[in-house]
Amino acid sequence: MTDQELTAVPDAPHQDDPAFGPAFIDVDEWRESPIPHRYLHGGFEGTETRFVMYLPERGAYLGRMVQELAGGVGGLEAYPPAYLEKLLRTAFDLGAFVVASNQGWMLTPERPGVGGPGLPDDLTILSHRASAQTARHAKTVAAELLGARPHHSYLIGGSGGGARSVSGMEQVPGMWDGAVPIVMVNQHLAWHYWSLWIRAEVALRHKKEQITAAVDAGSDPFTVLDTDEQRQALSDLYRVGYPQGAETLLSLAASDWANWTPLIDPEYAKDFWNLPGYAGEGKEPYRATGTVTGLVRASDPEARALIEPLPEGLRELLPPDRVVGARLSGLELSDDLIGCRFTVGEPGHEVLRVCTVVAGGCIGFVDFNARPTPQVGDQITLDSTLEQAWSHYHRHIVDPERPTMRHWASNGRPIWPQRAADAEHRAVLCALPTGRFEGKMIVVQSALDHLCPPVFAHDYVETVRARCANDDDQIRLWILDNAMHGDASPELGREINLRFIRFLGTALQALDDLVAWVEDDVKPPADTSYELDAWNRTLLAPTAAQRGGVQPLVALDGPTETRIGVTVRFTAHIEVPPGAGSVVAAAWDVDGSGRFEQTAHLKEPAPTLTTEFEHCFTEAGTYVVVVRVASHRQGDPSDSVRAVENLARLQVRVIDGS
Template sequence: MTDAFLTDAFTTEIASHREMTDQDLTAVADAPHQDDPAFGPAFIDVDEWRESPIPHRYLHGGFEGTETRFVMYLPERGAYQGRMVQELAGGVGGSEAHPPEYLEKLLRSAFRLGAFVVASNQGWILTTERPGVGGPGLPEDLTILSHRASAQTARYAKTAAAELLGARPHHAYLIGGSGGGARSVSGMEQVPGLWDGAVPIVMVNQHLAWHYWSVWIRAAIALRHKKDEITAAVDAGADPFAVLDTDEQRDCLSDLYFAGYPKGAEYLLSTAASDWANWTPLIDPEYAEDFWNLPGYAGEGKKPFRATGTVTGLVRASDPEAPALMEPLIEGLRELLAPEHVVGARLGGVELTSDLIGCRFNVGEPGRDVLRVCTAVAGDCIGFVDFHERPAPQVGDEITLDNTFEQAWSHYHRHIVDPARPTMRRWASDGRPIWPQRPADAERRAVLCTLPTGRFEGKMIVVQSALDHLCPPVFAHDYVESVRARCGDGDDRIRLWILDNAMHGEASPELGTETNLRFIRFLGAALQALDDLVAWVEDGVRPPADTSYELDAWNRTLLAPTAGQRGGIQPLVSIEGPVEARAGETVRFTADIEVPPDAGSVVEAAWDMDGTGRFEQKAQIKEPTSNLTIDVEHRFTEAGTYVVVLRVASQRQGDTSDRVRVVENLARLQVRVADGS
């Protein structure tokens, strides 16, 4: 099969994001969809029936002369009802493959809607030698990644459906998380009318992201040895600033909260990846040089830290030195690494200090080398753990660690301040930025997607996580506010659902016990949002209300306390019981669960009393209901501090057999158990 579906009537792309303005969006809203000349003819290289994860016809292909590859997952013809769901992967894309569990839930949800699913690598091929950020890989023209590869894939898939399934889709929808959430917005804004609606999940907001991420990386480095104490203080309802030792630590935590970091997500603080400094040359090529040389920048009059050493040995995940080098990873991610995975190296000829954290170094032959970053220091070893399996240095290699970009990156937020945005006002005085500002060139920061405008056709339901350390809820707040300011019918165009106790990724036992006890899975809520989006677009059925919240003086998101006030679609749960007990004593805990109006019924509740994360103690629910009170009795056998956790799930129709469109929440109660004697 070739691109017989693509006709000569297609001529040029609507516009590149370099030329498009807010006014242009309105002007081209009714323009016919045009082919993008950057893409050659389409081809299909795999066409087969697959039974796993559920039965479907699988097609894989791409566009000649480009790196864009796509996949299509088709239901049986009798199940097709004229819809297309296009999934956009997060990060910077690079792959069209899907994890099996995620793919199964996506296909079950889409096929139930009578839709086929299409996805692409969004314009480039990710390999271990081409990691994208900090190395070769990303398209030279970043509009390919932002929206053009996805748009061309959608055009092809729509036309291909006529032959493959008997009819073009009458409606098309986008769904994507993180960077894919941001690019869902870009697609809706930059290619009007190609898609009818979108569900951006834990979306990046590039108006805020580079500022926030710079604040975050500085705080993560300054507070890396205080994370556990900060987390414990917040868990106990105490002042996290009381456990800090220096003014620098206090300033960094204040800055972090003010930039929007969610209170309650402190457990994730150390997962800020120092190798994000690799973005600096891409988003602002002249910045690092200016940082070390121009007046008003923190690097003026100083020199970057550089140290050269020789690799005397490699550290693998199974080695005794590995735990200290893997500290930036949360518990479960460390356990996912294969024993032979190289997580660090022993260096000779250089004195290792914590100042090396964030330093970059090259690995490999000149011209094919890859940037790595020192993420931890322990004894005579440096850590550089990641999951990309990028090349590691070899014994005998001489490497030079350089903090030119890390130091510059950790101060970047000072120099890209928009005083009109609340999360940036801390870095301004009397409405003016305190430090010198980077040139007003919006393109330099438009990497993951085009800068959002707040103007689009169709409808959106944004699903954001309240405890997202990477893309905090203020990212979605800022975007939704811009939509409502720009569009007079904003309330009939966009919804924002913020999920409490959700982080940037799906919590699961594989990510470790502690993660599983703190956070929920949000995919079920996102797939329910897709259902609601289809009903809203096609039948005018208004979805449940926005989640009600307010931003406090620190720009932290405070959700309304009751289900009736909060709205959205997530059940609320609270636990009452003794916070002190004695070993051997039987104590009772009572939980109240309530689902917001029109959001469904409670279908499941399970307790974890012993910190295993297995939630084996299931509550008996006689029939699904929107309000439920449950009790449990428990006896702690030994003294210590325990956390009682109840995880609950609701489903819109009260269907206890549906394992896909379930919306989770949890509640935690800390109990101090004294010796029974």
Template sequence: MIDHDPTAVADAEASLDASHQDDPAFGPAFIDVDEWRESPVPHRYLHGGFEGTETRFVMYLPERETYSGRMVQELAGGVGGIEAHPPEYLEKLLRGAFHLGAFVVASNQGWILTPQHPGVGGPGLPEDLTILSHRASAQTARYAKSAAAELLGARPHHSYLMGASGGGARSVAGIEQVPGLWDGAVPIVMVNQHLAWHYWSVWGRAELALRHKREEITAAVDAGADPFSVLDTDEQRQCLSDLYQVGYPKGAEFLLNMGAAEWANWIPLIDPEYATDYWNLPGYAGEGRQPMRATGTVTQLIRASDPEASALMGPLGEGLRRLLPPERVVGARIDGDELTEDVIGCRFTVGEPGHEILRVCTVVDGDRIGFAEFNERPAPRVGQEITLDNTLEQAWAHYHRHIVDPQGPTMRRWASDGAPIWPQRPEDAESRAVLCALPTGRFDGKMIVVQSALDHLCPPLFAHEYVKSVRAWLTDGEDRIRLWILDNAQHGDPAPEHGIEPNLRFVRFHGISLQALEDLVAWVEDDVTPPTDTSYELDAWNRTLLPPTAGQRGGIQPLVSLVGPAAAVVGETVRFAAEVEVPPGTGSVVGAAWDLDGTGRFELKAQIKEPASHLTIDLEHCFTHPGTHVVVVRVASQRQADASDSVRLVENLARLQVRVTDGS
């Protein structure tokens, strides 16, 4: 336990303004774990919380002599609920922060995630959602600053927020809603709630309509062909067109995997009356219709280790399927109404009244349904009667029609003569959203936003609109915010265990995020101007287009182009050349690796004798069997040309298809 010095703490607190005063919703802080840990890097670990609340926090402290008076607060994505970190990410986070002389603090942002309390589609979130939005994080920051005076010898003179996805949105909410508590923020793949619910509804409808066309659409885009040419119906064409209209990145079609269907579970939370209105009120597509229902009795539970499970886990993707525990229930056999593909996307409820958890049917295979998801939730029981219905799925697939800003560039399609075509939800519906307070574009301090170009969940347009609002509101906005867009990156970092294909298509964003944190510190504390924004344009469909050269593109990501033959013969030696260039003043190429066998492991490392800002990397290769081979080169740059740094690496990749024949 920590022995507090009440006099010292009181004196320090008295000097702070109102935003630094304790929030009365939180009881006194307590510490229940205080120990030295050697892994993943040596640090002092503290775990605690606030009495009378569900808020829990962790602090990771460097050795006292390396502390330079900074605090980095990391906000988990989604809707939080957990204060722990995956080991690989924790190592990079601690190495990046300790390098800056900072300690790290994180929290569950006000609530405890459990399978019985998932937050979305069931109970768990705080009743007052401002707790989740920013208040739990702010109270954690206040305590951590005071504790640092005792634990490390001084309060931090500067503190910084960073987080990805929902954590990115709440990084923005924190620095906007509690001015003066943090000096800067690094939002990563951030949600923009002014656009998000509209975008996610369009996405959900498209995934249902296009669920059998994903591979064909992806192949067409990979080959440079028209993706609409592989579609069969007007509904499919309309849904893909709508999806691009709201900013879905061309090149991310591989990620159309039914994940959006789960998001209908938000409807009761963000707009409790909407589903009822959808099925009953004039002007809504559900008027005069009845939800589709299928009722049956669960006769068998299917677990991830069962032979028939693979057919029910498709929407998870190859890699995530392998990560599921063998005992995880991923589906069930149903005896009752005939099951057709029409029930895909339908919901059913598991649990006791008042504590029900919504689950979604993602696959139908004969008399079996799949409801696999990566996050564990309760499953139905054998003998239990369940009713699948599309009450929420259909309502969610049309929600975007009813939350239209006619002036919004992504929403004009659903307006005519400056007015929405369909009835609109109450004006306060948007503000009920559970991720965070609505962004205003006004904050104290500085910010570097990192967004992924191929993010299917939070496309670059989300960050574009926020940065535009900042520069419209703040007269010095150009000197307060940066936007770096990471090409060939998605919403999460790919890893070998996530499967082959994500590793062949996407690069990791945590390296650029930690470099952004370092640049933010220099910008805030020493007025060192960071590299420029990534330059880009929005096409007529609101998709983000990046310039073809590093000098034009800006930002800090290396640009790589790959040249080689489009066709080859088995046994023939062919040559590939990767041209790599780093934007001026942002570092040197320190690493490159090739994947020629489709494993996603990039085991063939290039030899870079001398890091440089512009390199050509050659490779000769003989293909041993015919077929379409995808050659991928992945490169990395580092600001100080330090090839030994595994933390602040900024990656990119290039792909090339080669058709190999046997010569006959």
């Protein structure tokens, strides 16, 4: 790519946003970690917006800006060191400085943002205005400290940050030249999908392991279900695009989401319990008051059942004294209380918590926000008003034109009463996407994303292409097989690490490709080729040449049954799509540890590779052999930052030969 001269670049045609006061800097220092950079922290007077800037040495600056948008609903401008290091290395290699903000508000234990507490009153601040004002000021700072304003600026963000990357491009044209939305939220589909998701998680809470085992074995997951409610819940979940293969991610930790109901539709809960056509008509929500007789901490025996919704690795991260639940008296506890809300804290500083588990005489409410907990002797009232209403919300926001919603319509008309036609009040995480923007995008979505399934990105990209005369010159969609809503890592637990890959390397490679596409018209690799089945699940093309995109494909061959003491051979066939680079790494796990200690020896990087591994099982049982592979655009095995991963799994039954 060509690096433009650092001559003066005129202001973009945007004035400062009057909602923001003058900018200030309260920290300006040189830091050596995670890599050497000049660190600035500041904000805008009269607002909660805070920003950070990471500047390379002046001689390394080539006139570019990379702006990172955090996921969820923002609230923090700090980033985990491991992620920050990879982002800075990529940006500094591009001659860019990095800027980020809290996107307009400050997350605190009392204001967690879940369901709205703490969010700006004007949600356009969160959607795009705080990010745009941060970008305006960052460009001025670059002129002062680095010698020139950036000639090109780029957005990158995941989940809610991916959605707000789209909002920035659409709502503030000319501010940024391109964006890399990752595992993006699509608010045309999100509230419908999330309502069904929560409903399914509650209905299937005792069936997750059996469903997962059935899918792993290639059998029908519906055969392990016991009730019509369970069958309907799983069927509906698949119909809205839930990826088959991600069932192990079903978790009750998302019950907090019912708290969004008053913000996205203030009158809905009242209407649900009173109006004809709603499931709550003529019924009463559950409300019951009990007394806290004791607190359950992570080290207590009862805690095991109360932290079950969390992934294995996150359970291990809980400090022993972390309060994860409470013992209650004075009310009858049952599984129906999952999702019930209760309020804790001092008057005037009350905070909503959510019951995620009922076990014996205890309720669980574990999460990773440091929110107040009840105290012994407190009376708390469990209330299902919002949870019950939320679990039916999908019925009442149906757009029959969208494939994921047609099941809830007949002859093109919604079956149940519908909410107000204007959907704008549901656009909480970002502005409602339109498909119209200037510049270019590379969307990176995960095929096994339980939170934002690939149909979210499909719907948005199709909208863009319907409005664009030359869609091949504006947007790309790369869907990553065996990827979830976050980077898999040993910290998330053995099972997560054995099933899912890390997608950050692909996203950072996309940033490289975006810069070359915008500035030098070097077209990036083609879209990932896929089809949506009748359930709206994403079926990726079977070969590297057919699939395209950037991810290596790997097929794993070997015996599915063997005996103790017999040496068996497993073979991995790896191929990188045309123009996407070479295979640079392969590693095996056969003991279920998730450590991938057996590394394949590669003579040199190549677009295709076959590697073998021999192993002798010493105990009977069922094992899963996993091979994790990586490719790199330039074939550089030393660059772990932009490595593109995939994996393959094979289940092996080992029997006693005697």
